[in-house]
Amino acid sequence: MTRSTRRRVETRETQAREKAVTEEVVESFDFAESDRFREVMQSLVRHLHSFARDVRLSQEEWSAAVDFLTRTGQISDDRRQEFILLSDVLGLSMLTVGINAPAVEGATESTVFGPFFVEDAPRIELGGDLAQGAKGVPCYVSGQVRAVDGTPLAGVRVDAWEADEDGLYDTQYEGKVTAGRGWLLTDDDGGYRFWSVTPTAYPIPHDGPVGELMKAAGRGPMRPAHLHFKVEAPGFEPLITHVFVAGDEYLDQDAVFGVKESLIGHFVEHDGGTAPDGSQPTGRWTQVEFDLVLAREEP
Numbered sequence: 001m002t003r004s005t006r007r008r009v010e011t012r013e014t015q016a017r018e019k020a021v022t023e024e025v026v027e028s029f030d031f032a033e034s035d036r037f038r039e040v041m042q043s044l045v046r047h048l049h050s051f052a053r054d055v056r057l058s059q060e061e062w063s064a065a066v067d068f069l070t071r072t073g074q075i076s077d078d079r080r081q082e083f084i085l086l087s088d089v090l091g092l093s094m095l096t097v098g099i100n101a102p103a104v105e106g107a108t109e110s111t112v113f114g115p116f117f118v119e120d121a122p123r124i125e126l127g128g129d130l131a132q133g134a135k136g137v138p139c140y141v142s143g144q145v146r147a148v149d150g151t152p153l154a155g156v157r158v159d160a161w162e163a164d165e166d167g168l169y170d171t172q173y174e175g176k177v178t179a180g181r182g183w184l185l186t187d188d189d190g191g192y193r194f195w196s197v198t199p200t201a202y203p204i205p206h207d208g209p210v211g212e213l214m215k216a217a218g219r220g221p222m223r224p225a226h227l228h229f230k231v232e233a234p235g236f237e238p239l240i241t242h243v244f245v246a247g248d249e250y251l252d253q254d255a256v257f258g259v260k261e262s263l264i265g266h267f268v269e270h271d272g273g274t275a276p277d278g279s280q281p282t283g284r285w286t287q288v289e290f291d292l293v294l295a296r297e298e299p
């Protein structure tokens, strides 16, 4: 047998051995109780094995991946979600958002949830101050929550959260401080309004494993300026979205691929004068109107 014939035979044998491993693992899920669990796991195994074959994964690369995932877990806690961040920078979060988006014309589009939402944000009154000490140029945010057919949705909970002018969320401050987040209930016309700070662009946390990955890829960590919303109303699909600031220099290079044209809002700049709530701010402030249009739940 010549060397090249032997290599071809070895290759055929190697391929058969590799295929057998994959099939054995796939079959090990055959008797899973849940059909969905079986479907997801068997597909995951097939894709994972196919990826390893595709790149001819070396032992060192396998170890580096295990080390990377171990450190991703170790740096995570109840205030830092490195796995969500990893999903975000790999575009998996936005892909999942897209797969699950209600196909309803006229509904506000969704975008990434991100790692900075907290469950126990404070309730604020309509027109109240969501900044709660977060630094930044004051911003008056208002809009209407309604159904796609135009019906205003009263008494609906709207959560909002954002970074301060230094690009930090309160969960990144020293100590347990709450600022730049809160929730309120819409009025009889579905209206919501609050004061907060004008969003600024900021880097996603890049001092951990995800930062290393971004650096190795030669990718920047910046997100364009935005304010987060989460809206939940009975009978409607939950909405998780942002309003982005028109003109931001990072709109076309968001580190987590979250920008959609329809979510870009115009933050009108003012200096003094009278705000929509009749107050008379001294100095600079901005104002944005952003309606939140919900899709009805599928029956």
Ligand code: BEZ
Pocket (backbone or CB within 6 Å): 085, 088, 112, 113, 114, 115, 116, 204, 205, 223, 256
């Ligand atoms: C955020 O907008 O809060 C965010 C989203 C994804 C990754 C990091 C931060």
Ligand code: FE
Pocket (backbone or CB within 6 Å): 114, 116, 162, 163, 226, 228
């Ligand atoms: Fe954010």
